[in-house]
Amino acid sequence: MLIFIFLVLFNIFAPLYGGLDRYGSILSKDPPTPSPSPKPSPDWNYIDSRPLPSxxxxxxxxxxxxxxxxxxxxxxxxxxxxxxxxxxxxxxxxxxxxxxxxxxxxxxxxxxxxxxxxxxxxxxxxxxxxxxxxxxxxxxxxxxxxxxxxxxxxxxxxxxxxxxxxxxxxxxxxxxxxxxxxxxxxxxxxxxxxxxxxxxxxxxxxxxxxxxxxxxxxxxxxxxxxxxxxxxxxxxxxxxxxxxxxxxxxxxxxxxxxxxxxxxxxxxxxxxxxxxxxxxxxxxxxxxxxxxxxxxxxxxxxxxxxxxxxxxxxxxxxxxxxxxxxxxxxxxxxxxxxxxxxxxxxxxxxxxxxxxxxxxxxxxxxxxxxxxxxxxxxIYESQPWKFCQHDNKTSDAWYTTKDNGAILYVILLKWPENNTVYLECADITDSTKLSMLGLDEKLVASKTDKNLLKIALPDKAKVKNDWAWTIKITNPKMPQVL
CATH class of the missing domain: 3.20.20.80 (Glycosidases)
Structure with missing residues (x-):
């Protein structure tokens, strides 16, 4: 009986105060449906802002x-x-x-x-x-x-x-x-x-x-x-x-x-x-x-x-x-x-x-x-080396890097004379390790009096391909200014 009286009174007075829309929250436990977010505008600023999938x-x-x-x-x-x-x-x-x-x-x-x-x-x-x-x-x-x-x-x-x-x-x-x-x-x-x-x-x-x-x-x-x-x-x-x-x-x-x-x-x-x-x-x-x-x-x-x-x-x-x-x-x-x-x-x-x-x-x-x-x-998952992309001394030497510079790769497009390569952009510390991809033996490096990095390579006969070769430098010394 009380519910009936409430509904009668509601129907009489609700229109005076904005109708059902205003009082809908009284009768429903569900929150109001939020307005949908506006669609982004099809313009270059928005399109160009999308990150490139990694x-x-x-x-x-x-x-x-x-x-x-x-x-x-x-x-x-x-x-x-x-x-x-x-x-x-x-x-x-x-x-x-x-x-x-x-x-x-x-x-x-x-x-x-x-x-x-x-x-x-x-x-x-x-x-x-x-x-x-x-x-x-x-x-x-x-x-x-x-x-x-x-x-x-x-x-x-x-x-x-x-x-x-x-x-x-x-x-x-x-x-x-x-x-x-x-x-x-x-x-x-x-x-x-x-x-x-x-x-x-x-x-x-x-x-x-x-x-x-x-x-x-x-x-x-x-x-x-x-x-x-x-x-x-x-x-x-x-x-x-x-x-x-x-x-x-x-x-x-x-x-x-x-x-x-x-x-x-x-x-x-x-x-x-x-x-x-x-x-x-x-x-x-x-x-x-x-x-x-x-x-x-x-x-x-x-x-x-x-x-x-x-x-x-x-x-x-x-x-x-x-x-x-x-x-x-x-x-x-x-x-x-x-x-x-x-x-x-x-x-x-x-x-x-x-x-x-x-x-x-x-x-x-x-x-x-x-x-x-x-x-x-x-190559895969590598990053460019911001300090040098190719060496200033040996132009046929190109660089890539990984792990924020913790590993440096030197790709040689030409085998050096006397099995020795000189690099201006790369440097070493006491903890640096050098090797050539595809070979197990370690490489020996030293600094010259002209502050170049001198790396002795193995005999070319030991290398497995004839086209290009990669030196891996682990924990290189990071350049200050180049």
Whole structure:
């Protein structure tokens, strides 16, 4: 009876004092629901503030794979189509070479799209690829999911009849490699993706409108990128083909905010800096700045040297000769310089249309793995030495460090005369220990009257490789001023 009277009186007087909202706390034990936090703004200040996941800097070495329809003609470069049909062509000399090539080898009226049926990939064995990449010592792999030609290497819902399931190998190239890489404990999987497509009508239309319209981005690129992430969960998203339009046109800030805040890889994914005009070397995750980037000095921001074993091209080219490929010494030198300056290295290969990897690429990667099996301690999870990246006295000596300088590595790219190396940047104390990676014996060091560190090396015949050698200095004396 008392409850009934209370409810009657409440219904009479509550409206006079603000209604049920005001008195809800009287009738409920639950606290009021807090307002949801506002979503962060999709701007570069917020995006750039995200820390780079630590695994990337520790990994140091990746494999880049340029593969697509351009691997069928495999002539001049992966830019074959644009050199041939671009208006204007970006390279008149190559345009003329391709015209002669087509006239000699193909019937009149043959189009670039006609090459796709011959992109057969019949020998594509993703598990064999993964085995090779693992043996190379690489820690991540980046595949071209789509190059500037627009052909997708997966059955995309946004690339009708121009993808690897509908035409060509009739296989999910991306998915198969993702699964093979996932079977390797020490490898991470990443994808390259081109924003622009040379001859996509939607892109051409937006470009004619000075990018005031976004039909290409809204209907193709943005949903395509999200499809890639949701379906394959890459831990590297390597963007390219951005330079003709601003990042606002590409909706890059929106995509990256989604990638960092909502996507299934939000905790581990890393990205590069190619997201629109003027974003290279300024915005994104790690910086790539330019192809084959080597700043020549220690950088404050994490960066990557994306380079290729074929000096002239990223895709497979049948006319390349031995001199076009980096030697193993050149590859190791490039890698050591890159890592000493604080970068990662992304080493590119180009498979053939049938899915085979050229023996020259295979040899280089296996040689690299052989070297890293001995010297990888000086590479993986290392940090640049802030005092010296290469020695002032012996320019072929490069430095990395670990444990806040408690261990110093000196990587020699050239064996010194008389088995003796002189270093200006390194120094020792009574507790310092020296050794060479791959050998059990200790090294003997002393100071010269010119204050150089003199290290006697073993006879070269005892050393297990012919390309580069690492001296490990434990408890070095830290320089005061250099």
């Amino acid at each position: 695994w990337y800097d520790k990994a140091k070495i990746g494999i880049f794979i340029h593969w697509g329809v351009f691997s069928v003609p495999s002539y001049t470069s992966e830019w074959f189509w644009n050199y041939w049909k671009g208006n204007p062509t970006p390279d008149l000399k190559k345009h003329k070479e391709i015209e002669k090539f087509m006239e000699k080898n193909y019937k009149p009226g043959f189009s670039y799209q006609d090459f796709a049926k011959d992109f057969t990939a019949e020998f594509y064995d993703p598990h064999r690829w993964a085995d090779l990449f693992e043996k190379s010592g690489a820690k991540y792999v980046v595949l071209t999911s789509k190059h500037h030609e627009g052909y997708t290497m997966w059955p995309s819902n946004y690339s009708f009849s121009w993808n690897s399931m509908d035409v060509g190998p009739h296989r999910d190239i991306v998915g198969e490699l993702r699964d093979a890489i996932a079977s390797k404990k020490g490898l991470r999987f990443g994808l390259y993706h081109s924003l622009y497509e040379w001859f996509n009508p939607l892109y051409i239309s937006d470009k004619k409108n000075n990018f005031s319209t976004q039909n290409f981005v809204n209907n193709k690129i943005l949903p395509e990128m999200k499809e890639l992430v949701l379906k394959y969960r890459p831990e590297i998203f390597w963007s390219d083909g951005e330079a003709e339009a601003p990042s606002k046109y590409w909706r890059s800030e929106e995509f990256l905010l989604w990638l960092y805040e909502e996507s299934p890889v939000r905790k581990t994914v890393v990205v590069n800096d190619r997201w629109g005009q003027n974003t290279a070397c300024k915005h994104g995750g790690y910086y790539t700045c330019a192809d084959r980037y080597n700043p020549g000095s220690l950088q404050n921001h994490k960066w990557e040297n994306a380079m290729t074993l074929d000096r002239n091209t990223w895709g497979f080219v049948r006319t390349s000769t031995l001199k076009d490929y980096l030697s193993i010494h050149e590859l190791i030198q490039t890698m050591v310089e890159t890592i000493s300056y604080g970068g990662n290295i992304l080493i590119n290969i180009g498979p053939a249309k049938d899915g085979t990897i050229s023996p020259i690429f295979e040899e280089r990667l296996l040689q690299l793995g052989e070297w890293l099996n001995i010297n990888g301690e000086a």
